[in-house]
Amino acid sequence: MSQTSSTPNSGAERDSALRNLPAVDEILRQPSILELNELHSHPKILGWVRQAVARVRQSILDGQVPTAGSFVPTIVDTVSELVRDDSRRGLQPVINATGILLHTNLGRAPLAAKAVRHMSQVANYTNLELDLSSGKRSRRGARACELLAELAGADDAVVVNNCAASTILVLQAIAAGREVIISRGQLVEIGGGFRLPEVFEAAGVTLREIGTTNRTYLRDYEHALGEHTGAIIRVHRSNFSQSGFVTEPDTRELVCLKRPSDVPVIDDLGSGLVTDLRPVGIHEPTVQDSLRAGADLCLFSGDKLFGGPQCGIIVGKTAWIERVRKHPLMRALRTDKLTLAALEATAEIHLSGKAFDELPLYKMLATPIEVVRARCEALVARIPAHKATRIGVEACVSQIGGGSLPGVEVPSFAVCIAPDSSEVLARLLRQSAPAVLARQSESQVLLDLRTVAEEQLDSLDSRIRDSLERARAE
Numbered sequence: 001m002s003q004t005s006s007t008p009n010s011g012a013e014r015d016s017a018l019r020n021l022p023a024v025d026e027i028l029r030q031p032s033i034l035e036l037n038e039l040h041s042h043p044k045i046l047g048w049v050r051q052a053v054a055r056v057r058q059s060i061l062d063g064q065v066p067t068a069g070s071f072v073p074t075i076v077d078t079v080s081e082l083v084r085d086d087s088r089r090g091l092q093p094v095i096n097a098t099g100i101l102l103h104t105n106l107g108r109a110p111l112a113a114k115a116v117r118h119m120s121q122v123a124n125y126t127n128l129e130l131d132l133s134s135g136k137r138s139r140r141g142a143r144a145c146e147l148l149a150e151l152a153g154a155d156d157a158v159v160v161n162n163c164a165a166s167t168i169l170v171l172q173a174i175a176a177g178r179e180v181i182i183s184r185g186q187l188v189e190i191g192g193g194f195r196l197p198e199v200f201e202a203a204g205v206t207l208r209e210i211g212t213t214n215r216t217y218l219r220d221y222e223h224a225l226g227e228h229t230g231a232i233i234r235v236h237r238s239n240f241s242q243s244g245f246v247t248e249p250d251t252r253e254l255v256c257l258k259r260p261s262d263v264p265v266i267d268d269l270g271s272g273l274v275t276d277l278r279p280v281g282i283h284e285p286t287v288q289d290s291l292r293a294g295a296d297l298c299l300f301s302g303d304k305l306f307g308g309p310q311c312g313i314i315v316g317k318t319a320w321i322e323r324v325r326k327h328p329l330m331r332a333l334r335t336d337k338l339t340l341a342a343l344e345a346t347a348e349i350h351l352s353g354k355a356f357d358e359l360p361l362y363k364m365l366a367t368p369i370e371v372v373r374a375r376c377e378a379l380v381a382r383i384p385a386h387k388a389t390r391i392g393v394e395a396c397v398s399q400i401g402g403g404s405l406p407g408v409e410v411p412s413f414a415v416c417i418a419p420d421s422s423e424v425l426a427r428l429l430r431q432s433a434p435a436v437l438a439r440q441s442e443s444q445v446l447l448d449l450r451t452v453a454e455e456q457l458d459s460l461d462s463r464i465r466d467s468l469e470r471a472r473a474e
């Protein structure tokens with residue numbers, strides 16, 4: 001009989017087991033390992049085999065594996081596991097059952113079908129920098145910028161890789177070597193360690209902090225304005241909220257400050273709402289509001305509430321946009337044809353008033369709660385009952401996420417599963433294909449179906465059943 005897990009092996013058994021470990025060459029000759037050559041390079045396979053042998057060796061030393069019999073099947077299985085882990089590291093579709101609509105780790109806004117089509121249409125050769133009427137060179141992204149300017153009610157627009165890039169570019173192009181005035185209440189970390197004071201430093205401007213964390217008055221701005229001032233920036237609190245004893249001037253008040261003509265008011269809006277969300281009960285100022293209030297430049301992300309691809313959008317007055325566009329950094333931050341294609345399509349959807357019909361983000365927000373509940377009930381009905389696992393439907397709250405609308409809660413429903421171990425079930429769901437991302441508490445796995453499209457339900461259903469079966473076997 002072979003010895004198993006908890007019993008420590010005797011020194012002699014361990015030594016003999018270690019002598020029995022097959023050579024790497026022997027593993028490389030196994031049929032299932034030879035098959036890997038179809039898809040993977042030899043050095044990579046060799047690396048996996050060495051790693052698998054080392055793992056089994058360690059298990060022997062730890063007394064965790066039988067010391068008798070052949071180790072070949074165990075090592076081959078370990079190699080398959082390593083190959084699977086490796087392939088999971090590539091980008092792949094994910095079913096988002098977290099209920100977080102803009103999940104930065106899951107790629108933020110899902111794109112409209114039209115945007116995806118447009119991206120694939122231009123994936124090969126396209127007139128990226130060519131005017132087909134004249135045959136002359138044209139400006140990259142000119143069409144997308146026209147649409148964005150029209151949408152925002154701005155003179156002009158510029159697009160870069162993300163909103164962080166737009167902040168750095170704008171500050172550098174407009175206020176390098178000078179002071180930029182900002183309220184202490186807005187000196188935030190946006191996420192991923194992106195802290196505004198460091199952004200200012202990277203952009204080569206001097207931070208001129210004014211006011212206090214909770215209260216900044218117009219007179220604080222007035223006192224700070226001087227010959228060294230390069231710009232006034234207002235940063236939207238898009239990833240946290242403050243309430244209570246709080247004051248800060250709004251954009252209109254800042255614009256009315258007496259200031260030299262070369263000191264613009266910059267509104268860093270972050271989440272960038274362009275189609276009003278009031279129909280779903282969300283009150284949030286729009287990009288259009290900010291420009292109407294007189295902001296010289298507005299910055300926002302393409303993949304937050306705009307519902308498009310990752311990019312940073314800068315809209316505003318001609319003279320300022322021209323300065324930004326001509327800055328040498330622009331060349332380093334410019335977007336590619338795929339982003340621009342998705343952006344054109346998304347802007348067109350907003351312009352035609354079809355956001356609630358065509359943008360997945362808007363559709364998810366507008367899905368009536370009864371529909372989400374019915375989805376949950378239909379899904380639960382398809383999962384076979386099992387005495388050891390309680391499965392039910394519960395009310396929950398979806399979040400916007402992605403550093404947008406921090407205080408806003410969207411009522412929703414979730415399928416909740418109470419397995420032996422929520423940790424194990426969540427892991428198996430995550431490791432299935434397509435991967436399923438759920439919310440996990442100590443005793444439950446929650447699948448919020450507001451963020452799961454109708455057409456993903458079949459796939460979700462089989463992933464859940466499969467994972468439950470595996471979880472019970474583990």
Ligand SMILES: *Cc1c(COP(=O)(O)O)cnc(C)c1O
Binds near residue numbers: 190271
């Ligand atoms: C999210 C956010 C950013 C950063 O946007 P990215 O597109 O992620 O670079 C900048 N400013 C504000 C106010 C934000 O909310």
